[in-house]
Amino acid sequence: MFTCNVLPGIHLRIFEDRDAGPLFAACDANREHLRRFLPWVGHTRSSADCAAFISTVLDQFANNLGFHAGIWSQDQIIGAAGMHPIDWPNSNVSLGYWIAEPWQGKGIITQCVKLLTSHCFATLGLQRVEIRCSTDNRRSQAVPERLGFRYEGTLRAAQKLPNGFTDIRVYSRLRTDES
Ligand SMILES: CC(C)(COP(=O)(O)OP(=O)(O)OC[C@H]1O[C@@H](n2cnc3c(N)ncnc32)[C@H](O)[C@@H]1OP(=O)(O)O)[C@@H](O)C(=O)NCCC(=O)NCCS
Secondary structure: OOEEEEEOOEEEEEOOHHHHHHHHHHHHHOHHHHHOOOHHHHHOOOHHHHHHHHHHHHHHHHOOOOOEEEEEEOOEEEEEEEEOOOEOOOOEEEEEEEEOHHHOOOOHHHHHHHHHHHHHHHHOOOOEEEEEEEOOOHHHHHHHHHOOOEEEEEEEEEEEEOOEEEEEEEEEEEHHHOO
């Protein structure tokens, strides 16, 4: 199972079936913080919903399409970071992430995305890692910008969020950008 240290006391571990309860508790406690930019939060109403999500992402992992990991402080889940299903024919992947409100502002997500990006290039051999964020989500945009991803452009009205359609900023990093 993929697990790695992120910062002192903080680690990433790929989701397992037993995480459904703690994952739901973290989502539920952060519902207002998360729902504005993560449409799935509105559909996450019980730990059974989280169990279904974990089952889906474990299938994704078993099919060699990438993984989703919890971000843990000791035995408490404080966020998540992972890959949307890898596009192997085109050797690219898109990353996603969230962190509980009290844990914002500590650089945890930036470090997780840095580790995942290195994993995508060095271990998986992918060519391109992409991050997409709403034009209204300044904190999310700051993550790829901090890590030297290149801003490529904005997709108009590309995602429906609870407050309506939003434009999406696309960032990428290529394997050749690493050297
Ligand atoms: C988007 C989101 C994950 C960003 O979280 P974040 O805490 O701002 O990101 P990081 O964990 O990388 O922390 C960065 C902050 O820590 C600070 N920091 C402290 N130590 C740091 C370090 N060693 N390295 C980098 N940043 C550090 C940075 O200066 C920055 O602070 P600032 O925002 O006051 O400028 C969070 O706001 C969130 O979960 N939002 C809701 C869900 C969401 O929008 N998900 C993304 C959808 S695209």
